[in-house]
Amino acid sequence: xxxxxxxxxxxxxxxxxLPRRALLxxxxxxxxxxxxxxxxxxxxxxxxxxxxxxxxxxxPAERRTFLGLYSGEIDGEILSEIDEAxxxxxxEQLPPEVVAEAxxxxxxxxxxxxxxDMDEPERAEILAxxxxxxxxxxxxxxxxxxxxxxxxxxxxxxxxxxxWTVGEAVAFLQSxxxxxxxxxxxxxxxxxxxxxxxxxxxxxxASAHSTPLRDITEDSFRTISAFAEEADVAYVFNQYHLIxxxxxxxxxxxxxxITIDDAMAVLDEEHEEDILRLAGVGDxxxxxxxxxxxxxxxxxxxxTNILTAVAAxxxxxLFESSIAKLVAxxxxxxxxASMGGNAGTxxxxxxxxxxxxxxxxxxxSMRVIRREAAVGLLNGAIFGLAIGCVTFFxxxxxxxxAVIGLAMVIxxxxxxxxxxxxxxxxxxxxxxxxxxxxxxxxxxxxxxxFFAFLGLATVMLL
Amino acid sequence: xxxxxxxxxxxxxxxxxLPRRALLxxxxxxxxxxxxxxxxxxxxxxxxxxxxxxxxxxxPAERRTFLGLYSGEIDGEILSEIDEAxxxxxxEQLPPEVVAEAxxxxxxxxxxxxxxDMDEPERAEILAxxxxxxxxxxxxxxxxxxxxxxxxxxxxxxxxxxxWTVGEAVAFLQSxxxxxxxxxxxxxxxxxxxxxxxxxxxxxxASAHSTPLRDITEDSFRTISAFAEEADVAYVFNQYHLIxxxxxxxxxxxxxxITIDDAMAVLDEEHEEDILRLAGVGDxxxxxxxxxxxxxxxxxxxxTNILTAVAAxxxxxLFESSIAKLVAxxxxxxxxASMGGNAGTxxxxxxxxxxxxxxxxxxxSMRVIRREAAVGLLNGAIFGLAIGCVTFFxxxxxxxxAVIGLAMVIxxxxxxxxxxxxxxxxxxxxxxxxxxxxxxxxxxxxxxxFFAFLGLATVMLL
Numbered sequence: 001x002x003x004x005x006x007x008x009x010x011x012x013x014x015x016x017x018l019p020r021r022a023l024l025x026x027x028x029x030x031x032x033x034x035x036x037x038x039x040x041x042x043x044x045x046x047x048x049x050x051x052x053x054x055x056x057x058x059x060p061a062e063r064r065t066f067l068g069l070y071s072g073e074i075d076g077e078i079l080s081e082i083d084e085a086x087x088x089x090x091x092e093q094l095p096p097e098v099v100a101e102a103x104x105x106x107x108x109x110x111x112x113x114x115x116x117d118m119d120e121p122e123r124a125e126i127l128a129x130x131x132x133x134x135x136x137x138x139x140x141x142x143x144x145x146x147x148x149x150x151x152x153x154x155x156x157x158x159x160x161x162x163x164w165t166v167g168e169a170v171a172f173l174q175s176x177x178x179x180x181x182x183x184x185x186x187x188x189x190x191x192x193x194x195x196x197x198x199x200x201x202x203x204x205x206a207s208a209h210s211t212p213l214r215d216i217t218e219d220s221f222r223t224i225s226a227f228a229e230e231a232d233v234a235y236v237f238n239q240y241h242l243i244x245x246x247x248x249x250x251x252x253x254x255x256x257x258i259t260i261d262d263a264m265a266v267l268d269e270e271h272e273e274d275i276l277r278l279a280g281v282g283d284x285x286x287x288x289x290x291x292x293x294x295x296x297x298x299x300x301x302x303x304t305n306i307l308t309a310v311a312a313x314x315x316x317x318l319f320e321s322s323i324a325k326l327v328a329x330x331x332x333x334x335x336x337a338s339m340g341g342n343a344g345t346x347x348x349x350x351x352x353x354x355x356x357x358x359x360x361x362x363x364x365s366m367r368v369i370r371r372e373a374a375v376g377l378l379n380g381a382i383f384g385l386a387i388g389c390v391t392f393f394x395x396x397x398x399x400x401x402a403v404i405g406l407a408m409v410i411x412x413x414x415x416x417x418x419x420x421x422x423x424x425x426x427x428x429x430x431x432x433x434x435x436x437x438x439x440x441x442x443x444x445x446x447x448x449x450f451f452a453f454l455g456l457a458t459v460m461l462l
Numbered sequence: 463x464x465x466x467x468x469x470x471x472x473x474x475x476x477x478x479x480l481p482r483r484a485l486l487x488x489x490x491x492x493x494x495x496x497x498x499x500x501x502x503x504x505x506x507x508x509x510x511x512x513x514x515x516x517x518x519x520x521x522p523a524e525r526r527t528f529l530g531l532y533s534g535e536i537d538g539e540i541l542s543e544i545d546e547a548x549x550x551x552x553x554e555q556l557p558p559e560v561v562a563e564a565x566x567x568x569x570x571x572x573x574x575x576x577x578x579d580m581d582e583p584e585r586a587e588i589l590a591x592x593x594x595x596x597x598x599x600x601x602x603x604x605x606x607x608x609x610x611x612x613x614x615x616x617x618x619x620x621x622x623x624x625x626w627t628v629g630e631a632v633a634f635l636q637s638x639x640x641x642x643x644x645x646x647x648x649x650x651x652x653x654x655x656x657x658x659x660x661x662x663x664x665x666x667x668a669s670a671h672s673t674p675l676r677d678i679t680e681d682s683f684r685t686i687s688a689f690a691e692e693a694d695v696a697y698v699f700n701q702y703h704l705i706x707x708x709x710x711x712x713x714x715x716x717x718x719x720i721t722i723d724d725a726m727a728v729l730d731e732e733h734e735e736d737i738l739r740l741a742g743v744g745d746x747x748x749x750x751x752x753x754x755x756x757x758x759x760x761x762x763x764x765x766t767n768i769l770t771a772v773a774a775x776x777x778x779x780l781f782e783s784s785i786a787k788l789v790a791x792x793x794x795x796x797x798x799a800s801m802g803g804n805a806g807t808x809x810x811x812x813x814x815x816x817x818x819x820x821x822x823x824x825x826x827s828m829r830v831i832r833r834e835a836a837v838g839l840l841n842g843a844i845f846g847l848a849i850g851c852v853t854f855f856x857x858x859x860x861x862x863x864a865v866i867g868l869a870m871v872i873x874x875x876x877x878x879x880x881x882x883x884x885x886x887x888x889x890x891x892x893x894x895x896x897x898x899x900x901x902x903x904x905x906x907x908x909x910x911x912f913f914a915f916l917g918l919a920t921v922m923l924l
Contacts (some may be wrong), residue, residue: 024825049701057826173667182705183664184646201663202645205635238730239511241723243644243705261703264726268700271733272815278737279811280804287812287821291836298808298841302801306845309800310852316793323785323792330785330792331778334799334908335771342742342767342901346760349741350749353734359749363486364519374753379760383768390772438900439804446796 027054031062036069043070048077055090056083056288067093074098076105080114085286087114091122100129107181108137109154109262116142116151140255149233150226152266153247153256156180160213162188162196167209169199182259184243188213193253195246197221223248226255230266235358237263274356277434278349280305305439312337312446319454322462328395329457332404336453339383340411340445345438347372347419355423355433369420376416377409384408399461407453411445418444489516493524498531505532510539517552518545518750529555536560538567542576547748549576553584562591569643570599571616571724578604578613602717611695612688614728615709615718618642622675624650624658629671631661644721646705650675655715657708659683685710688717692728697820699725736818739896740811742767767901774799774908781916784924790857791919794866798915801845802873802907807900809834809881817885817895831882838878839871846870861923869915873907880906 023042030039043051055078058066063086067074071094079102082090091099103111103126111130115123115138127135137155144150158179160169169186173179185198197217207216224233224245236242237260247256276285280301285294316323316333323330351368354360360368388405392398418441423433485504492501505513517540520528525548529536533556541564544552553561565573565588573592577585577600589597599617606612620641622631631648635641647660659679669678686695686707698704699722709718738747742763747756778785778795785792813830816822822830850867854860880903885895 021825047702049703053821056821170667173664174670176668179664179668182662184705200644201667202635202641205632205663205667206638206641208636237723238726240509241511243646243723260722260726261699261705264700264722264729267726267730268733268819271730271737272819275733275737275740275811275815278741279807281808281812285812287816287826287830291833291840294833295837295840295844298805298837299844301808302804302841302845305804306797306801306849309797310849312800313793313797316796320789320793324789327782327786327792330789330795331775331782333792334778334796334912335768335775337796338771338774338904338908339764339768342764343760345741345900346743346763349737350743350747353737354749357730357734359515359518363483364749368749371753371756375757375760378753378757379764382757382761383764387768387772438807442800446800450796 024054031058031066031069034065034069039066039069040073043073048075049081051078052081052083056086056286060089060290063090064093071095071098074102076102076110079103080106080110083286083288084117086288088118088122096125099126103129104131104134107154108134108141108156108256109152111138112141112151116146144226147230148226149224149228149230149247149258150255152230152233152262153226153258154180155256156183157187157246157254157257158183158185159187159189159193159195159254160199162190162214164188164213165209166204166207166211166213166216169204169213170209183257184259185218185257186213187246187254187257188217189254195223195248195252195254198244198246223252224258225250231270231356233258234263234267234270238267270356273432274352274434277432278352278437280437280439301437301439308439308443308446312443312450315447315450316454319450319458322454322458325462326400326457328397328400329454332391332400333450333453335387336404336407336411337446337449339387339408340415340449341438341442343376343379343412344415344419344441344445347376347416348423348438348441351420351423352433355427360424365424369417369424372416372420373413376413380409380412383412397461400457403456403460404453407449407456410452411449414448415441415445486516493520493528493531496527496531501528501531502535505535510537511543513540514543514545518548518748522551522752525552526555533557533560536564538564538572541565542568542572545748545750546579548750550580550584558587561588565591566593566596569616570596570603570618571614573600574603574613578608606688609692610688611686611690611692611709611720612717614692614695614724615688615720616642617718618645619649619708619716619719620645620647621649621651621655621657621716622661624652624676626650626675627671628666628669628673628675628678631666631675632671644723645719646721647680647719648675649708649716649719650679651716657685657710657714657716660706660708662705685714686720687712693732693818695720696725696729696732700729732818735894736814736896739894740814740899742899742901763899763901770901770905770908774905774912777909777912778916781912781920784916784920787924788862788919790859790862791916794853794862795912795915797849798866798869798873799908799911801849801870802877802911803900803904805838805841805874806877806881806903806907809838809878810885810900810903813882813885814895817889822886827886831879831886834878834882835875838875842871842874845874859923862919865918865922866915869911869918872914873911876910877903877907 027042030042055063055066067090074094115126127138130138141151141153185200187198188196190196197214198221199213199216200218203216220240220242222245224247226247226249242260244257244259246254247258249255282297285297351360384405387408388401391404392401422440426433426435489504492504517525517528529552536556577588589600603613603615647662648666649660650658652658659676660683661675661678662680665678682702682704684707686698686709688709688711704722706719706721708716709720711717744759747759813822846867849870850863853866854863884902888895888897
């Protein structure tokens with residue numbers, strides 16, 4: 001085995017985790033040929049998440065053909081992995097009995113995820129496929145606000161009375177014919193279902209049967225309110241290395257459990273949202289959207305930007321006569337604006353990230369504001385001096401060099417303040433600080449940059 | 463309990479997951495008073511991750527005082543949670559025996575994380591504190607490349623021979639006096655330590671003692687090469703909802719295991735890196751850095767930007783005589799550049815995100831490039847028409863409106879192409895596509911925007 005080892009692993013570029021190109025080509029061919037049998041054979045060994053990815057990458061026409069050939073095999077796993085953007089489209093094209101069967105296989109949290117954005121008639125149809133207990137669990141979860149822990153939890157929890165011993169718990173698990181597919185802890189509850197602690201299965205297995213469960217509970221135990229925001233749930237899992245955490249209602253009664261894989265998915269989505277919002281891209285965008293859908297998603301931001309760009313241009317318009325006298329001003333003014341935009345975006349991104357990771361809070365915001373202002377002033381001085389010298393040698397004017405240098409100091413300081421104050425203000429107002437896209441900060445730095453540079457030049461040089 | 467429920471949970475703003483303000487104030491007071499006893503009492507119930515956060519937020523001077531008062535209590539958990547940026551500083555200030563004791567408590571993956579960036583003498587000193595087995599495990603992990611699965615894994619794995627039954631595995635776990643603190647699976651291995659499958663502890667507990675382990679293995683089982691990049695490890699965990707995955711060497715022999723909490727931390731770091739790099743902020747930046755450190759981190763990007771801004775300005779310089787004839791050109795030109803910059807950043811962000819999530823691959827890159835170009839053309843037409851009309855009404859010139867409209871179409875199309883081609887090229891060259899910061903795209907859109915607008919105006923209007 002050692003001698004004939006193929007391509008060394010250290011050259012891996014990550015593609016080994018993706019389905020092979022050749023396999024994808026064969027799948028495409030099977031779809032084109034309408035060969036259901038071959039398609040089944042090719043997809044049979046694949047993970048539901050990978051099949052979902054394949055479905056997402058097809059064009060709408062290919063997808064219809066695909067679903068026609070493969071609809072019988074769409075199970076709960078595949079359905080719950082398909083991107084929300086196209087899931088409704090997929091469900092509409094599937095026979096109702098396939099959807100019903102798929103939904104019955106799903107954990108309650110996946111069903112909630114599936115139906116929460118649906119309209120009432122479609123939702124009712126899906127829920128009708130569930131048995132009464134599962135339906136009640138889904139409806140209970142739907143009663144919690146969107147993006148709350150209550151929507152994220154699954155209701156299937158393995159619990160034990162607080163007074164049980166390891167032996168009693170082991171006997172219970174042996175006798176119970178229903179258990180969740182994945183569980184890592186047994187939650188100890190009192191008679192009113194208040195969770196009191198939890199025991200890992202590893203500890204349970206390693207302990208003597210006579211040991212009381214309460215003697216082997218974990219320090220990491222903490223409960224999560226069903227009303228907590230899912231972003232905060234992700235934070236808590238990441239901060240405390242939790243694997244699962246019981247969810248409680250207002251009366252501290254156990255209503256469900258969240259496991260780390262769901263928290264990880266939320267963390268990933270939150271990041272996606274932040275990064276896309278910072279770029280002014282609708283956070284529902286996906287690589288499978290059509291040209292028109294994509295163009296439409298990007299219009300609102302570009303429309304905002306054209307308004308702010310016109311506003312910045314009208315600031316320049318105030319100084320038309322100055323520019324007519326000294327055209328060098330027109331040549332140099334974008335430098336001041338551009339540097340401000342970049343410095344502001346740097347501060348803004350650090351601030352948004354700090355708020356998301358709870359590194360930036362009320363307690364240290366004044367310190368961070370002061371630091372950013374000082375950084376803006378310092379870098380303003382450095383780059384003001386640099387561009388002043390460049391300008392002096394370029395245009396041979398000491399006065400013009402002094403004006404652009406001074407404008408740079410002003411704009412970089414304002415940029416830093418805008419970069420930190422805009423997201424902090426949005427956070428305080430309860431809005432997402434990532435909505436403070438660089439566009440807003442760039443508007444400030446464009447307006448201030450043009451005004452400071454052209455204004456100083458008009459006063460000092462003309 | 464119900465009647466007297468305090469502030470409703472649905473107004474939670476996430477701060478309930480942070481240490482209380484009052485508590486932080488008391489801690490600050492205890493540090494200021496040099497009251498070690500009170501400090502101990504206040505910190506005693508806190509999680510190591512929260513204590514680490516408190517240490518990170520102190521100024522360097524406060525931190526020295528804090529460590530003087532609290533050094534005896536710094537354990538492995540706190541030490542492994544402290545941000546890399548200040549960990550060396552903290553370790554230097556701790557008595558060697560405290561560090562040694564803390565390191566002995568840590569899992570091997572945390573020790574690797576601690577020492578991997580240290581210089582040889584410091585690293586040797588830390589490793590000397592470990593017993594021989596642990597030291598060997600750390601040194602084995604350090605032999606793998608940085609940011610590889612080998613560095614991320616812990617060597618402590620619970621394994622069982624493939625032919626065992628549930629009863630044998632349970633008896634083994636009962637008798638074993640050493641077990642990892644957290645484990646979720648038993649890995650089945652053949653006599654040469656090739657992993658063949660795994661069994662969840664939940665399934666083990668629920669199954670009859672006579673059941674062969676190989677009959678209850680999980681479908682989700684997949685091994686990870688020790689040479690795989692940690693970003694790909696995070697992807698695999700998130701894609702397949704893994705909880706743990708065995709790590710194998712080049713000969714497919716088991717060398718360790720990675721658990722989802724570590725994969726989640728990597729996912730978080732990768733996102734941080736992407737978002738900070740996209741903004742041109744050094745990815746080692748932290749909110750606790752000093753003014754000078756912060757300013758210095760941001761200088762390289764601003765320096766790059768000033769060069770590109772001067773380049774864009776010199777394009778304007780080519781058209782000085784046109785601007786002198788028609789000052790309106792100076793007023794309008796930033797609009798074309800700014801819209802291009804925004805449209806390019808939108809595309810760039812979607813591309814970087816697509817590459818990170820493996821939604822954008824070789825297989826669909828041509829399709830995405832075509833789509834982005836079409837979106838650029840479409841939005842260029844929409845906003846070209848809009849700004850053409852605005853210009854017509856503003857300056858009363860049909861020619862000027864036509865020129866700016868045409869320039870907008872050109873610049874938004876080029877912006878889209880730059881936004882997708884720059885990150886794809888970087889990825890192909892093996893560089894991080896997130897380094898294709900908007901600054902590069904903005905340079906393209908500034909140069910093209912100014913050149914197209916001023917050039918067309920010179921040819922068509924003057």
